[in-house]
Amino acid sequence: MKRLSQATLCDLPAGVSRPGYDRGATRIGIVHLGIGAFHRAHQAVMTEAVLAAGDLAWGIAGVSLRSAETRDALAPQDGLYSVAVRDGTGDRFAVVGAVLRLLVAPEDPVAVLDLMAASETRLISLTITEKGYCHLPATGELDETHPDIVHDLAHSERPRTAIGFLVEAIVRRREAGLPPFTVLSCDNLPANGRTLARVVTRFAALRDPALAEHVKTRVAFPCSMVDRIVPATTDADRALVAGALGVEDAWPVTTEPFLQWVIEDRFPEGRPNWEGAGALFVTDVEPFEQMKLRLLNASHSTLAYLGYLAGHQTVAEVMAAPGFAALLDQMMREEVSPTLPPLEGFDLAAYRAMLLARFRNPALHHRTWQIAMDGSQKLPQRLLGTIRDRIKAGAGFERLALGVAAWMVYATGRDEAGNPIDMRDPLASRFAAATAGKRQASALVEAYLGIREVFGDDLSASTPFRTTLVRVLDGLLADGAARTARSFERT
Ligand code: CS2
Numbered sequence: 123m124k125r126l127s128q129a130t131l132c133d134l135p136a137g138v139s140r141p142g143y144d145r146g147a148t149r150i151g152i153v154h155l156g157i158g159a160f161h162r163a164h165q166a167v168m169t170e171a172v173l174a175a176g177d178l179a180w181g182i183a184g185v186s187l188r189s190a191e192t193r194d195a196l197a198p199q200d201g202l203y204s205v206a207v208r209d210g211t212g213d214r215f216a217v218v219g220a221v222l223r224l225l226v227a228p229e230d231p232v233a234v235l236d237l238m239a240a241s242e243t244r245l246i247s248l249t250i251t252e253k254g255y256c257h258l259p260a261t262g263e264l265d266e267t268h269p270d271i272v273h274d275l276a277h278s279e280r281p282r283t284a285i286g287f288l289v290e291a292i293v294r295r296r297e298a299g300l301p302p303f304t305v306l307s308c309d310n311l312p313a314n315g316r317t318l319a320r321v322v323t324r325f326a327a328l329r330d331p332a333l334a335e336h337v338k339t340r341v342a343f344p345c346s347m348v349d350r351i352v353p354a355t356t357d358a359d360r361a362l363v364a365g366a367l368g369v370e371d372a373w374p375v376t377t378e379p380f381l382q383w384v385i386e387d388r389f390p391e392g393r394p395n396w397e398g399a400g401a402l403f404v405t406d407v408e409p410f411e412q413m414k415l416r417l418l419n420a421s422h423s424t425l426a427y428l429g430y431l432a433g434h435q436t437v438a439e440v441m442a443a444p445g446f447a448a449l450l451d452q453m454m455r456e457e458v459s460p461t462l463p464p465l466e467g468f469d470l471a472a473y474r475a476m477l478l479a480r481f482r483n484p485a486l487h488h489r490t491w492q493i494a495m496d497g498s499q500k501l502p503q504r505l506l507g508t509i510r511d512r513i514k515a516g517a518g519f520e521r522l523a524l525g526v527a528a529w530m531v532y533a534t535g536r537d538e539a540g541n542p543i544d545m546r547d548p549l550a551s552r553f554a555a556a557t558a559g560k561r562q563a564s565a566l567v568e569a570y571l572g573i574r575e576v577f578g579d580d581l582s583a584s585t586p587f588r589t590t591l592v593r594v595l596d597g598l599l600a601d602g603a604a605r606t607a608r609s610f611e612r613t
Pocket residue numbers: 310348349350351352418419422423492493494500
């Protein structure tokens with residue numbers, strides 16, 4: 123079978139959309155750090171619409187900060203890849219051409235810096251996952267002891283982290299007399315733009331206080347809320363795409379029809395007309411972001427930990443098991459929604475119902491194990507912030523606590539049958555050491571609360587938090603995840 127490429131575009135079946143604009147005339151205006159599946163199914167799709175509408179100033183150069191896999195898959199395809207949109211009622215396929223160049227930072231950091239400092243580059247966007255921010259999850263401050271940050275401070279010409287790349291590129295642009303770029307975070311962090319600005323400014327200050335001042339006064343870091351469910355691509359997805367397209371694509375992405383992007387409109391050097399593709403530009407992203415992190419992502423994490431422990435592989439499978447949907451519905455309605463800032467004219471009940479329907483999407487094989495990854499970086503904004511608000515209001519948080527309790531079991535690295543879990547988390551070894559040999563709920567809770575970069579000083583010392591967690595974890599250990607979930611059907 124032929125490979126997807128510029129030359130084979132004309133062989134695609136008629137129903138498959140493809141770039142109709144001149145890719146050769148398209149300039150690189152965006153350098154994207156973290157060119158994974160999520161970026162390719164979300165921002166790149168929106169940008170594709172901008173290019174299709176005729177503004178060729180916003181082609182994307184995609185940078186991988188770690189592995190060469192994406193570049194190796196897409197370079198032979200001239201950067202082209204396909205997006206399969208699936209919901210169980212029929213699949214839609216599109217080939218996206220917005221990614222014009224692919225770079226692998228560890229292979230050639232200088233080439234990445236050159237591109238970031240090029241005069242045509244106006245925007246740096248990022249999907250580097252929570253841990254890529256090298257921050258302390260509980261406070262959002264730069265982790266100055268992070269080995270890669272220590273490295274980047276000592277070797278500013280050959281950075282490893284996104285933070286190191288951003289600061290060095292800002293320096294180079296200033297030295298060349300170029301205007302700064304705008305930096306657009308697209309990760310699931312609270313106030314993602316402000317969090318990024320904070321860690322970048324702190325890193326700059328550690329290099330030179332005057333540089334920190336330049337960052338503060340000249341570089342814009344708009345916040346954005348991104349939403350689209352994009353499971354990791356499987357070989358079955360590759361086979362599906364090859365069957366539909368008649369050409370082989372080494373790394374397609376599979377996703378749902380839903381796509382949402384809410385962006386703070388602060389782009390002093392200009393921006394693509396993403397609103398033409400359906401993005402919403404606002405002055406304050408926070409209410410959207412809180413809603414999404416506390417409803418969607420909190421539910422996702424709860425499903426992932428409890429569902430994994432109950433033996434389920436995918437989100438759709440968990441949703442079909444007794445009690446889980448009821449648990450999420452109660453958690454969202456009774457415990458989360460009262461903490462959300464008001465969003466005028468927005469139908470929150472419909473939003474919650476839509477989330478449950480999205481989780482049920484039978485065509486997506488979204489693994490619980492994938493979502494369970496990096497819990498230490500995700501819990502604070504997904505579950506713990508809401509719990510803090512509930513404690514302050516003197517209100518209950520049993521269902522939210524169940525998500526945290528399930529994570530506490532998962533993070534011991536052993537499932538309910540005692541089998542090892544392939545736990546991926548930057549703090550995995552800390553959790554293993556803290557919980558070793560502990561089986562009782564009270565001892566486990568005690569051990570976890572000592573890890574303050576996750577729970578913060580306040581929750582670590584909170585009596586309502588501790589007592590609720592011990593009670594809920596005790597029940598979970600006694601009954602197991604499947605039975606615990608089932609109990610919600612009756613309440
Ligand atoms: C998920 C998110 O992996 C995870 O942690 O909760 O990637 C989720 O699918 C997206 O935020 C949806 O927009």
